[in-house]
Amino acid sequence: LIWQDPIPARNSNYDVDAVKTKIADSGLSIQEMVETAWASASTFRHTDMRGGANGARIRLEPQKNWEVNKPNQLSKILNTLESIASETRASVADVIVLAGNVGIEKASGKSVPFTPGRGDATQEHTDVESFAVLEPEADGFRNYLKKNFTVTPEELMLDRAHLLGLTAPEMTVLVGGMRALGISSNDRGIFSENKGKLTNDFFKTLLDMSVKWEATGSNSYQATDRQSGEKVRRASRTDLVFGSNSQLRALAEVYAQSDNHEKFVTDFISAWNKVMNADRFDIN
Structure with a gap:
């Protein structure tokens, strides 16, 4: 063009x-x-x-x-x-x-x-x-937000996914995989203890009901263990929307299943390739 x-x-x-x-x-x-x-x-x-x-x-x-x-x-x-x-x-x-x-x-x-x-x-x-x-003002896949906007971080993530031509399942699996690999602009959303492994730990931990999430800022939340009172992890609005939005939660529950690790990895690689080759008009 x-x-x-x-x-x-x-x-x-x-x-x-x-x-x-x-x-x-x-x-x-x-x-x-x-x-x-x-x-x-x-x-x-x-x-x-x-x-x-x-x-x-x-x-x-x-x-x-x-x-x-x-x-x-x-x-x-x-x-x-x-x-x-x-x-x-x-x-x-x-x-x-x-x-x-x-x-x-x-x-x-x-x-x-x-x-x-x-x-x-x-x-x-x-x-x-x-x-x-x-230049991205926000990139939910990397948990990045340049500043607070009138539009919420999770809506900005949807906008980024739309620009990339991603479906809701593709967006979901990419965010979960990126967090598992330690990709975040800060420590928010990094739930996995299996460092350097592409796992579905993000979704399994996100859906854990043994913690209570409380806001600590406009885009920052702290999880507290309901029994011990210990502060165990942090997340952004972009992370938590996969538990609070009914459609995204349904996708998160699929990827969180213990017998769906293979599907998670396969879907992640497929979505990853879609982004990497998005501008390869010679092969698409």
């Missing part, structure tokens, strides 16, 4: 398995790899087909300095991934997405499909003012 942003020719002629090995041995954590891939791909807007992982504009102005992308952490991660891209002749855009896939594979023990062929945009072909409007 005429308003879409130019991306140079793509290169898909490289050894994907060799790149995955270098990423796995790079020392990056699962949380760092998955969060960076999400930050790159989740800028996509289904409404005007802008944004997305193709072009790797997360390494350029203005995206590399967006607060939601944790600039200091991002700079370190990109240095590592850009080095791998240079060594293997893969595009940085491909390596970023592939790193997210490697993180999920490590966390789940399952294979995550990958299609190479993304290109790398340049700063010259990236209009800073035009891209500034893509």
